[in-house]
Amino acid sequence: MSFSVTEPSIRTKWFAGTAVVLYAVITILPLMWIIATGFKSPADSIAYPPKVVFEPTLEGYVNLFTQRTRLNQDDLDALPPPETWYDEMVREQGQVITGRSRYGERFMNSIFIGFGSTFLCMVLGTAAAYAFSRFRVPLKNDLLFFILSTRMMPPIAVAIPIFLMFRQLGLNDTHLGMILLYTAVNLSLSVWLLKGFIDEIPVEYEEAALIDGYTRFQAFYKVVLPQAATGIASTAIFCLIFAWNEYAFAVLLTSGTAQTAPPFIPTIIGVGGKDWPAVAAGATIFLVPVMVFTILLRKHLLRGITFGAVRK
Amino acid sequence: MAQIRIESVRKEFGAFTAVQSSSFTIEDGEFFMLLGPSGCGKTTTLRMMAGLELPTSGEIYIDGEEVGMKPASQRDIAFVFQMFALYPHMNVGKNISYPLLSQGMPKAQVKEKVDEVAQILGITDILKKPVGGLSGGDRQRVALGRAIVRNPKAFFMDEPLGALDAEFREHMSEELRALHDRMGATTVYVTHDQLEAMQMGDKIVVMNHGVVEQFGVPQDIYDWPATMFVASFIGSPAMNFLNFHGIVGTGTTAVKLAESEIKVPEQLGGARGDLVLGVRPEHVHLDDSADYRGEVTATEYLGTTQIVTLNTPHGEIKARIPSSTRAEVGENTGLRFDERTITVFEMEKGRALLSAANQGVLNHG
């Protein structure tokens, strides 16, 4: 179905344009602040009034990725000359690098858990949504309601039972545990969203494939999936954003091996609480994957977030 | 090529019965029409034949083999859906080749086949195009292409022209019929358009409320309807019904309507009570010497013929007469019915009574 929309007047366009720009500025401002802070020196980062113009430095990024120790001037002088630019930068603060920080590891944990749970969620969600959409499932409506009801309270309300359960099962502070947890939380949303998308795909396409000599699974795989791509992509973005940003469970259930970036970033600030640039650098890098993922899938997302409002 | 036989097939959706014990046979190479009003179970019947729906009971035979429980992919049939169901993520050529790829046919041979089919349908120049922007007619041709490319045993089409505009339907229906005559494959075609069914079909099944009302060649169904439903559904304007109260018995050759004797074909059975005289508009003649009378209430000019509406003691009837015959509104005139063509129905059951004229048709169908 197609429908026509009358061209908005110039005034409406101006008004809408201004509103969008204003909204964009307001939302982008904190983001800009964080990105800028990442390139400030610690002194600049806490200057009042805040500095808009400053001399950029990579100190924050160097500090983010390194562990350092403070030496007195004599010991510093006794060292051989610095080998790299970052060695030199650290020495100027009266410190030496003693090793790599944990940030890289935590970041990789986030990647692994975030994308892992998103992938699992899509596999399970698509299969469940397809079944609910196409087959006569006993107690279908009750099941669907039950699935939705798991999201009716904030997930953190069940944090303690989950914590105890995880301890019993040995899932505390494991990648598998976090992947399962985020998948479970996201699954209800995915099943509902995906069911909506699959409902929109006329069943005749699969029937045509069945008659053309394909099995039910081939019909699903070759005909339904390509057409559900938009829905799957936009649902995947929602799942990833949740898993990526999740903080409360991560604090509660991870501390070492499987700790993700969100609970780790605040700890970067270090003793004395001065290293805001490193925190900001950590946050900036943390933004990148979701941004890239979203940009890659934005074509789908735009169509997807209208939730089937636009029919072919 | 295949003969298809349906035996006491029944389909229930929960408590609702969509198709009730239907039986009919489609001969090899026939162009067979499933005709009936919306919701009567045509699509359901066709889907059961195709294997997209399982019958609740009854048997379906394709070439003598019982296929009721066989999946669609193993029946070797092709289905043209009402909305065509072209795969939107593939171009025209891929759509047509899709049924061949499932059989694992080599690429070169697939291409050859697709080209051949495209040639037949005149769509060679759009093979590379996406299906999204195609016109209704081209979509229709691509859907047909996907159906014929595999040389299936039978074609099933569910209102394949329903999505086209009126002007184009005519053209496509001719194209379809020509294609069928050329390929000679058994075709089952669903439509709710009685004219389409009469024009295109070798045989017609008329369904209503999930029941097969009549089954036969178009001419027989038109001339000798088995039920009042068939009589009123087929033909435009519909058959006239004159309700009367009376008795017919074996050998009756005339019934009494008001004060007039109306001659009817010799009756072979008996009935009494509320009866209905059925007569087609073209078998009603304005004849002042007749003693059954009516008053002209409207005339509708149709070129060589005109439709005259008359008020009679038994209700309103329509007559199709030559335009040259004069008929004035308000005029009271005598009406003569062609006796040979009249059918008497039993009001309550809606069934035609057997007569010397229709026994040939009704006894076998």
Ligand SMILES: Nc1ncnc2c1ncn2[C@@H]1O[C@H](COP(=O)(O)OP(=O)(O)OP(=O)(O)O)[C@@H](O)[C@H]1O
């Ligand atoms: N899957 C289903 N579940 C429940 N009822 C159904 C189902 N499919 C069809 N029906 C019902 O069965 C009846 C017959 O449907 P069918 O689609 O066969 O009619 P049709 O003759 O093809 O009508 P149309 O001309 O509107 O396509 C309808 O009343 C319909 O509502």
Ligand SMILES: [Mg+2]
């Ligand atoms: Mg139908």
